[in-house]
Amino acid sequence: MSDKLIVKDLYKVFGKKPKRGVELLNKGKSKEEILRKNNLTVAVNNANFTVKKGEVFVIMGLSGSGKSTLVRCLNRLLDPTAGEVILDGKNISNLNDTELRKVRRKSMSMVFQNFALLPSRTVLSNVEYGLEVQGIEKEEREKKAMTALKQVGLSGYEHNLPSQLSGGMQQRVGLARALANNPDILLMDEAFSALDPLIRSDMQDELLDLQEEMQKTIIFITHDLDEALKIGDRIMLMKDGETVQIGTAEEILSNPANDYVKRFVQGVNRSEILTAEDVMAKPFTTVGGNQGPRVALKEMREHGINSVLVTEKRKLKGVVHIDDVYKAIEQGKKELNGIVKENEVNTVYPDTSIQELIEVTASDSLPTAVVNKENKLLGVVVKGSVLEALIPERGEDNVS
Template sequence: MSKIKVEGLTKVFGKKPKRALDMLAKGKKKTEILKETGLTVGVDQADFTVEDGEIFVIMGLSGSGKSTMVRLLNRLIEPTTGSVFVDGEDLAKMNAKDLRNVRRKKMSMVFQKFGLFPNRTILQNVEYGLEIQGIEKNKRRETAQTSLELVGLKGYEDSYPDQLSGGMQQRVGLARALANAPDVLLMDEAFSALDPLIRKDMQDELLDLQEKMKKTIIFITHDLDEALRIGDRIMIMKDGSIVQIGTPEQILTQPENDYVERFVEDVDRSKVFTAESVMIRPESVNLEKDGPRVAMQRMREAGISSIYVTKRNKELVGIVHATDVSELIKSNIDRLDSIIITDVPVVDKNTPLNELMDQLAVSTVPLVVRSDNKLQGIIVRSAVLGALSGSEVDFDGFSTPSGNR
C-alpha cells in the first residue's frame, strides 16, 4: 500500500464552486473558468501516489497549483472534492481531533519562511512542537538536541535565531519538523529563499538525512535543477493539472508533451545523470570456480581482451588481461590469482557524471561502478556521450573492458 494516495483531488477558490466543477467535467480549462465565473481552479482532479520512503517532488511555475497541493495533503486547505489517504485513512473524512493528531505525529511541514520564535533559543524553537503536545520537559529537550545534531547544529542550542545565518535558520526549521518524528515530511519551497551555495548545501543535507532516516518527503519547488537533483520521482504541474509524473531520467528523456520538453531543454544532463544511470553490464568470471580457460573462452565469445574477476557474492577482486591469461594456460596453471590487477578505477553508483568526466578521460579501462564492494556495472565513454546527447543508448549490453570507448 502506498504511503499517500490521492484520488480526484480538486480545489476551487471562490463562491459556488460547483459551477467550476461542472465546467471541469466538460473539459473546460482553468483560464476559461476564471474568465466566465471568476472562480480559480487551484488543483484539478489530481490522482497520484507517494511511496513509503521516497522523495516525491512537486514542481511547476507560479500559479501551477503546487503549493495549494501540499496544503491539501494535510488539510490546511479544505478540498472541494476528492480524497487524500495516508496509510489508508482518508484525511477528508477525519474530525478535527483526529486531523490534529495526524498533523502533530504523522506529518510535519517545513516552510519557505523559517517561522522561528525570535525570543526563544534554538533548542526551545525545536522543542516547541513537543511542548504543545504535552511531552515532559527532559524528554522533549533530549529529542530536540538529537534533531539538532542530525542537521549539524550541535553547539547552537543556546543561540537565538538572529545570531544564525539563513541556511542555519532553515536547518532549525528542519530540526523542529524532525523532532516530532513524522512519517511524512512536507517541504514547501523550503530552500527557495537561500543563496545558491547555501541552497546546494541544504539539498546535500536533506539527501544525507534521507539516507539515515528514510522518511517519506514531499518537496515543493519551482526549480527544475533542484527537483532533478533530490527527487526519486517528480510531478510537474501546470494550471492546477498534473502534466507528468516520472523519475528524473524519465522526465529528461521521455517528456510527455511540448510543455515538459521546454522545461528540460536547457538542463545540464551531466549534473543529473549518475554513474548508475549509464553503467552497463560487464563480463566477469568467478575466482572461486572459474580458471584461465573459462576466462579466455568468455573473452573470445564477447570479443574483449580483458575481463573482471569477482567472488561468488559479486565482490570485486580486479581485472585480468587476455595476454596474461594466455600465459597461465601455456604454463598449465589453473588459478587466476597471480595475474589479477586489483588497482582498477572505482566510482560510487550515485556519483553525477560531471564529477566523472576527468577520470573517464584519462582511464585506459572503463570505470567500475561498485556498491558495498560489489561489482554493479562499468562505464564506457560511448554510454556517457549517448546519455548527455539525449540519444537512445542500450545500457543492458556488454562492455569492452580493454577499451574505454
C-alpha cells in the same frame, strides 16, 4: 517500496460554490473559461499520484502552477474541494478535527519557506514547540529537540535566539522542529527558496545526507528545476493546476511528455544531473577468481573481448587480460587468482555524476566498474555511454 501516500482525483477550487467548478472541469470546460464565466479559480485539477515510503517526491512548477496549494491539501491546511488523500490506508479527507490534529502533530510535519520561527523563543524552545503543544513532558521534549538539533548540525546553538542566526541556520531550526516530532512524512514547501544560492546548495546536500540516515518520506515543493533534479527520487511537474509529467530525473530529461516539459528542461546540464547508475550496463560477462584460465578464455572469445572482470561472491576483485590468460594456460595454472590485476579497474559509486565520469573514462580503455560501498559489482560504464548521455534528445534544441 510500499505506497505511503496515495492522492486520488484531487481538486481544489476557490470561490463560491467550488464544487460547481469541479463539475465544469469534468464537462471539459477550461480553467480560463471557468474563471471568466463563474468567477471560480481552479488551483488543483485532478491530481493523481502515489508517494513511496522513504521516497523524496518533488512537486515542481512555476508560480501559479498549484504546487503549494496541493501540498496544503495533503495535510488539510486547505480542504480539498473533491478527491482523496490516503495516508497508510486512512483517508485524511474524512477525518474530524481531533483526528486531523493528531495527524498534523505526529504523522506530517511541515517546513515553510519563511522559517516561521517564534522570535522571542530560543532555538531549543522553537524546536520543542510542537512537542510542547502535544503535552509531552519538558525533560522528554528537550531530549528529542536536542537530538534533532544535532541531526541538523546546530548543537551548541540551542540557547541562541533566531535573530542571532544566519538564514541557513534558521532554516535548519525549522527542519529540526519538524524532525523532533519524528513524523512519517515531511512536507517542505519551498523550504530553501529564501536562501542565498550557496547556502541553498549546502542545505540541499545536508538534506540528502539526512535522508540517507533517516529514510523519511519527503514531499518537497520547489520552482527550481535544478533543485528538483538534485534531490528528487521522482518529480511531478505541474502547470496551471494540472499534472504534466511524473518520473525520475532521467525519465523527464530523456522522455519529456510534451513541448512544455521540453522547454522546461531545455539547457539543463546533463553532466551535473545524470549519474553512473543512469548510464551503467551489465558487463558482458564476469569470471570467478577460483575459475581456470580456460574458462576466462572461452568467455573472452564468446563475447569478443580481450579482458574480463573477476569477481568473488559478486564483489569486484580486478581484471584479467588475454595475454596473461594464454601464459597461465601454457604454465598449467588452474586458477585465475595469481594473474588478476587488482588496481587496473577504475571504480565509482552509483551516484557519481557524469561530469566526474568524463574524467574517469576519458583515457581508460577498460570499462569503469560501478560498485556499492561493499564493493559489490553493480554494472559497468563505457566511454560511449557517457558521451551518448550528454547528447540532447533529437529536436530538443529546436523547441521554440
